[in-house]
Amino acid sequence: MTRVPTTRRRRRPTKTGVVLSHELIVKTAIRLMHEHGSEGLSVRRLGIALGADPSSVYRYFRNTDDLIRAVADDLIGQYLADFAPGPDYRSTLRDLGIRIHAALVAEPRISTLTASRVTGRPHEIRVIELGLGILRNAGFSTAESARHYHAFIDLTLGFASLDSSAATLVHGTEESDDAVWGAVYAQLPGDAHPNIAACAHALEETMRTSAYPRALTVFLDGLEAQLRPGEPPRPAERGSTADRSRSAR
CATH class of the missing domain: 1.10.10 (Arc Repressor Mutant, subunit A)
Known part of the structure; x- marks a missing residue:
């Protein structure tokens, strides 16, 4: 129609x-x-x-699919509402990623349906223009900027979908899943599972939170290494709410 x-x-x-x-x-x-x-x-x-x-x-x-695309674009508009690129490409890209992830996880019932959609609508057009501009202004070629933007947005949306799915679990399921790290993995014998035994407590702590901030840091370190080979990566950024939680977990 x-x-x-x-x-x-x-x-x-x-x-x-x-x-x-x-x-x-x-x-x-x-x-x-x-x-x-x-x-x-x-x-x-x-x-x-x-x-x-x-x-x-x-x-x-x-049709309904067209409406879903409009809903997805409305959600994009929420995390772009007061976003403004800063002078440093890495901090700007990190801010954009954290905003996207947080907005999607805050709306888990919507994001699980819309995160994988391409809307072709105004807010999505703006975020793509912004992302490519951040990368091109940093010094990447047009082809590199396109590839890096693809990796950045899929990394962000992928983790947002995973964390949103966790937020929609039946009440109590999250707690029982988290308990497995201490009740099962922390109890495995070191002679049969030496690596799990050595990392058990660290695993129990980190698996309760979203891995997105760390994955984003690793991604940004990779961009930095390509842009400025031979220089050490910058210290990891701190302070994001996503650093401390996996959706509502």
């Missing part, structure tokens, strides 16, 4: 007196996903929540 241009869409109130708009439909879809998860997002349920004929949604979105 062809999307009707905004200027041609009817602004007629629904039977409940609400005037439909792109923004209202997206916000209502987000609310439904908060309440019911991804399975709660259907055109029928959306129509009921809006007090409108479900078919009216198709004046704004081609």
